[in-house]
Amino acid sequence: xxxxxxxxxxxxxxxxxxxxxxxxxxxxxxxxxxxxxxxxxxxxxxxxxxxxxxxxxxxxxxxxxxxxxxxxxxxxxxxxxxxxxxxxxxxxxxxxxxxxxxxxxxxxxxxxxxxxxxxxxxxxxxxxxxxxxxxxxxxxxxxxxxxxxxxxxxxxxxxxxxxxxxxxxxxxxxxxxxxxxxxxxxxxxxxxxxxxxxxxxxxxxxxxxxxxxxxxxxxxxxxxxxxxxxxxxxxxxxxxxxxxxxxxxxxxxxxxxxxxxxxxxxxxxxxxxxxxxxxxxxxxxxxxxxxxxxxxxxxxxxxxxxxxxxxxxxxxxxxxxxxxxxxxxxxxxxxxxxxxxxxxxxxxx
Amino acid sequence: xxxxxxxxxxxxxxxxxxxxxxxxxxxxxxxxxxxxxxxxxxxxxxxxxxxxxxxxxxxxxxxxxxxxxxxxxxxxxxxxxxxxxxxxxxxxxxxxxxxxxxxxxxxxxxxxxxxxxxxxxxxxxxxxxxxxxxxxxxxxxxxxxxxxxxxxxxxxxxxxxxxxxxxxxxxxxxxxxxxxxxxxxxxxxxxxxxxxxxxxxxxxxxxxxxxxxxxxxxxxxxxxxxxxxxxxxxxxxxxxxxxxxxxxxxxxxxxxxxxxxxxxxxxxxxxxxxxxxxxxxxxxxxxxxxxxxxxxxxxxxxxxxxxxxxxxxxxxxxxxxxxxxxxxxxxxxxxxxxxxxxxxxxxxx
Numbered sequence: 001x002x003x004x005x006x007x008x009x010x011x012x013x014x015x016x017x018x019x020x021x022x023x024x025x026x027x028x029x030x031x032x033x034x035x036x037x038x039x040x041x042x043x044x045x046x047x048x049x050x051x052x053x054x055x056x057x058x059x060x061x062x063x064x065x066x067x068x069x070x071x072x073x074x075x076x077x078x079x080x081x082x083x084x085x086x087x088x089x090x091x092x093x094x095x096x097x098x099x100x101x102x103x104x105x106x107x108x109x110x111x112x113x114x115x116x117x118x119x120x121x122x123x124x125x126x127x128x129x130x131x132x133x134x135x136x137x138x139x140x141x142x143x144x145x146x147x148x149x150x151x152x153x154x155x156x157x158x159x160x161x162x163x164x165x166x167x168x169x170x171x172x173x174x175x176x177x178x179x180x181x182x183x184x185x186x187x188x189x190x191x192x193x194x195x196x197x198x199x200x201x202x203x204x205x206x207x208x209x210x211x212x213x214x215x216x217x218x219x220x221x222x223x224x225x226x227x228x229x230x231x232x233x234x235x236x237x238x239x240x241x242x243x244x245x246x247x248x249x250x251x252x253x254x255x256x257x258x259x260x261x262x263x264x265x266x267x268x269x270x271x272x273x274x275x276x277x278x279x280x281x282x283x284x285x286x287x288x289x290x291x292x293x294x295x296x297x298x299x300x301x302x303x304x305x306x307x308x309x310x311x312x313x314x315x316x317x318x319x320x321x322x323x324x325x326x327x328x329x330x331x332x333x334x335x336x337x338x339x340x341x342x343x344x345x346x347x348x349x
Numbered sequence: 350x351x352x353x354x355x356x357x358x359x360x361x362x363x364x365x366x367x368x369x370x371x372x373x374x375x376x377x378x379x380x381x382x383x384x385x386x387x388x389x390x391x392x393x394x395x396x397x398x399x400x401x402x403x404x405x406x407x408x409x410x411x412x413x414x415x416x417x418x419x420x421x422x423x424x425x426x427x428x429x430x431x432x433x434x435x436x437x438x439x440x441x442x443x444x445x446x447x448x449x450x451x452x453x454x455x456x457x458x459x460x461x462x463x464x465x466x467x468x469x470x471x472x473x474x475x476x477x478x479x480x481x482x483x484x485x486x487x488x489x490x491x492x493x494x495x496x497x498x499x500x501x502x503x504x505x506x507x508x509x510x511x512x513x514x515x516x517x518x519x520x521x522x523x524x525x526x527x528x529x530x531x532x533x534x535x536x537x538x539x540x541x542x543x544x545x546x547x548x549x550x551x552x553x554x555x556x557x558x559x560x561x562x563x564x565x566x567x568x569x570x571x572x573x574x575x576x577x578x579x580x581x582x583x584x585x586x587x588x589x590x591x592x593x594x595x596x597x598x599x600x601x602x603x604x605x606x607x608x609x610x611x612x613x614x615x616x617x618x619x620x621x622x623x624x625x626x627x628x629x630x631x632x633x634x635x636x637x638x639x640x641x642x643x644x645x646x647x648x649x650x651x652x653x654x655x656x657x658x659x660x661x662x663x664x665x666x667x668x669x670x671x672x673x674x675x676x677x678x679x680x681x682x683x684x685x686x687x688x689x690x691x692x693x694x695x696x697x698x
Contacts (some may be wrong), residue, residue, distance in 0.1 A: 003593040049513035049538065059547075103482065126529040129478055132514040133452065133485060137509035138491045144502035152501040153493035160486035164398035167479040171472070189398065 019343050022336040026070065026329065033073045033082040033090070034066055042090045047138060055131055059098055059119050068093040068198040068202045071223075074215045074333060075202030089151070089201040092143045096159055097194060098136035100166070102128055107170060108253065114246040142156055158197040165189025172180065174254035176264075176276040183258055187228040188221070195224030203326065210325060220316035229307040230341060232257035236291050237300060237348040248287030254279050256305050259294060267299035300348045304341055311338055355418055368692050371685040374449060375419065382422045382431040382439070382636065383415055390442045404480055408447055408468050417442040417547040419449055423682060424551030424565045426675040438500070438550040441492045442543060445508055447482035449515070449526035451477055455601065456519060500550065507546040514538025525625040526614075532607055536577040537570070544573030552675065561673060564666045571663035572683055578656040579690060581606035585640050586649060586697040597636030603628050607652050608643060615646035649697045675685075 011175045027034075039062050069090035069166040076086045104110075105118035106125050112118065136159060143155040169186045172178060199220030205214040235250045236259050250257045256264075256279055264272055275290065277283035294300065314334050318327045376383075390409050397405045418439035427437045453459075454467035455474050461467065469477040473548060489517045492504040501695065521527060548569030552562040584599045585608050599606045605613075605628055613621055626632035643649065663683050667676045 047509075049510065049517075051517045052513050055516070065420050090593060099482075103478050106478060121532060126519045127516050129452050129455060129481075130512045130519065132478075133448075133482070133518065134509050134512040136485055137505050137512060141502055141509060144493075144498040144505055146498060149493040149495060149498040149501055152498055152505075153490055156486050156501075158395075161398065163479045163483040163486060164401050167398045167404070167476050167483065168398075170475045170479065191352035237619035319350055 002306045014279055019330060019336065022332065022339045026074075026332050026336055029080065029329075030070055030073055033087070034069070035219075035324045036082045037066065037090045037094070041094065042085050044091065044142065047141065048134065052131070052134060053252075055119070055123055055127070056134065058122060059102055059131060059135060060095075060228055061114065061116070061272045062092070062241065064098070064114070066090075066094065067078075067227075068194055069212050070333065071198035071220055071330075072202040074083070075220070075326050076206035076208075077329055078201075079325075079348045080205055083206070086202060087207055088142060088145065091195060091196075092139045092151075092155055093198045093312040095135050095139035095142070096155065096162070098155055099139065100131045100162055102132035102135065104166070106132075107166075109344040116162070125209055141179075150320045154197060154200065158193050161189045163191040165191075165193070166314050172256070174280045176256060176279050178256045178261070180258070181260060181262060183256070184225065188224055189277065191228040192221045192224030195223040195227065199330070206326075208324065208326075212321050215321055216326065216330070217315045218317035219330055219334075222317065223337070226307045226310035226314065226334070226337060229310065230301060230337060230344075233300065233303055233307070233341075233344060233348075234292060235259070239347060248285060248290060251278060251285045251287055251290060254281055258306065260290070262302045263294050263297060265289060267293065268301065295348070301346065304345065307341060308338070310314060368688045370684065371681065371688045375423075375681050378429065378678075379419055379422055381387055382436070383418070385431045385570045386415065386418050386435045386439045386443070389442065390438050393440065393444070393487060396490065397483065401480070401483060402474055404468070404476070405483065407453055407471060408480060408484060409444075410463065410465070413443070413447070414441075414473045415443065416576075416669055417446055417477060417543055418678075419682065420544060420547035420569055421551040423678040424548040424569070424675050425526070425555035425557075426551075426678055427555055428674075429468070432555070434495070434553060437491060437494065438554055439547075441488045441500075442550065444484050444488035445504065445511070446543060448481045448488065449511055451481035451484065452466065453479075453515070456515075458545075489622070495554075500553075503546060503549065507542050510538045510542040516539075518604065521605070523629045525605060525628050527605045527610070529610060532605070532631070533574065536574055536595070540577040540580075541570045541573030544576065546568040548572075548679070555675075557673065557675075561670050564670055565675065565679070567666035568663045568679055568683075568690070571659045571666065574656055574688060575656045575659035575663065577658065578607055578652060578675070579686060579693075581608055582649065582652055582656070582693060582697075584637075585643060586693055588696060595658060597639060600627060600636055600639060601634045608648050609639070609653065611648045611651045612639060612643050612646060615641065615648065615670070633652070649694065653694065656690060 009124045013022040037267060045053050045057055045060070072086055072093060073076050073082070076083065101113065102119045105113055106120040110118050119131055123191040140156060141150060146152070164188050165188070169190060177255065196217050197220070200213055200217035203216040211289050232250065235257065236248055240246050251260060260279070261276070264275060268277060271293070274283065311334050318330060321327050381407040420440060421435055421439040422431070426616070427434065450462065453470045454462055455469040455477050459467050460470050472480065489501060489505060495501070506512055514535050514537070518539060521531070546622050549562055549566035552565040558679070581599065584606065585597055589595050600609060609628070613624060615663045616624060618697055620642070623632065627634045658685050662679060667679060668675050
């Protein structure tokens with residue numbers, strides 16, 4: 001699976017042969033689409049005021065994995081020719097995503113993203129707040145170029161949900177009275193919503209019937225939830241984490257993700273209190289200890305079971321539509337995530 | 350004039366009889382409209398995720414002056430009955446404005462706005478960034494409810510310009526190599542754009558002919574520039590400033606506004622260097638000294654002359670359209686600003 005924050009390098013051009021083949025199967029056919037997307041994103045620069053173009057250019061870097069655009073293209077797949085309407089929708093969702101990254105990095109106080117300084121570090125937090133705003137605003141300007149206002153409505157609506165999810169997550173940092181349902185609610189909003197929108201827009205713009213548009217949207221939503229669970233697993237079990245470089249950034253920042261929730265459930269009361277103190281910041285995070293406990297208590301298996309339930313639900317959404325061109329391609333994308341999970345399992349053992 | 354940031358209390362329900370009468374002449378006829386606007390804004394709460402409704406409610410406080418909504422209502426004036434389409438547009442521009450205030454207060458590190466804690470102080474800067482985003486997003490969702498996407502396009506486009514203006518202003522803080530043209534460019538973007546949009550939307554939604562829509566938009570733009578100049582004058586010459594409470598906040602925050610630019614031009618080289626050091630933060634701001642120098646060198650007159658040029662340009666835009674119902678009302682609004690300036694002149698002497 002080609003993207004995993006906050007650990008750059010986890011996943012794209014995967015090292016494992018199965019994942020690498022899966023990656024090529026999906027992204028290989030999208031090369032021309034991604035070139036057109038990059039050209040479209042570059043073209044947007046001139047829509048910004050001259051004084052801020054260099055800053056916007058800095059944010060629209062082309063090193064991202066373009067996962068959401070891929071969902072737009074695949075959901076709207078007809079004959080492999082990049083369609084202008086789909087390219088624009090891909091640019092819209094990517095701009096929304098980039099705007100959220102700019103604002104996320106301010107909140108996380110992050111120095112680097114994709115091996116470069118974050119916009120907040122490069123231009124200052126104040127300018128980064130406004131730069132994110134300008135990116136949001138431009139994504140909506142672009143969405144308003146379709147003949148009907150429903151695309152704009154969908155994008156604005158999803159953007160609000162993404163922000164709501166991030167707000168709830170931000171306010172919960174350091175708190176431990178969080179349930180599994182709370183966790184799923186946040187990732188549904190902050191991550192799955194934009195995956196859902198991407199699939200919905202792709203299918204809608206390719207003029208598929210409403211029932212398939214809804215099915216594709218449901219697929220996107222379940223895939224997004226699965227993807228966020230994967231991302232949260234990688235924070236403990238990923239390759240960079242093996243060498244201890246960025247182990248447990250979620251624990252350190254007080255984010256009670258599913259692996260930590262599952263661990264919490266499996267610890268005796270005393271250990272649970274100690275972990276709660278680490279999450280609330282009262283005690284220093286013991287990431288290595290927690291990882292060892294996760295291994296001992298089978299957390300990886302429990303969490304991947306949840307993830308795989310979501311992948312199964314994603315596939316089930318598409319089951320009635322196997323004859324449509326997007327479906328086998330979308331399923332290859334969820335297979336790719338599955339193979340990444342399998343590769344992670346081998347490392348997690 | 351009913352609004353003056355960053356000095357709450359300057360202007361609404363003005364103390365001077367002429368200004369008070371002018372205020373009543375404009376806002377008296379808008380009472381029902383403003384009630385409907387408030388109801389519409391309250392109705393929006395349910396569109397936000399339950400977890401963030403209380404925070405959004407806190408931001409949509411009803412103590413604001415609703416200047417931009419007034420421009421929507423007056424530009425679209427027909428027979429005094431609040432029209433749903435205009436009420437929604439008024440809500441859209443007010444939400445965009447409120448979102449910019451939420452983000453401005455983060456950057457300014459402001460504690461209070463309208464005598465209450467800012468969202469940033471109340472919920473933390475991180476949540477406030479996202480809360481502003483959610484307000485922006487919802488304003489666009491609302492704008493996407495019109496049958497054609499052009500309203501959404503206009504709003505998103507203006508929002509980007511407002512952000513661009515704020516970015517440029519932010520990056521220039523503390524720098525002194527700023528020209529009069531630079532100043533006008535920033536206020537055109539950060540303030541006049543939303544005034545322009547408000548008039549454009551009002552006239553457009555009331556189905557006035559294109560030429561009048563353009564004329565109303567030009568009126569709004571010039572009024573917005575005049576209004577920002579007034580706001581920058583108030584920072585030195587306003588009533589609260591007389592008692593020294595918030596004198597020269599622009600100087601203290603390194604913002605080279607028109608009064609300071611005009612003073613800079615009128616100071617001998619040595620004093621100019623000292624003022625530059627205050628703006629760049631190398632020296633403590635000498636606000637009282639600078640105010641005295643402004644009085645001695647006639648800065649108030651020079652700056653109000655610029656302001657009045659904008660008001661004249663605003664009125665001239667509407668000259669060919671005197672027979673249309675909105676025009677006398679819009680002119681009363683610019684007269685109101687003029688009477689506020691006159692009242693300020695009496696205090697500035």
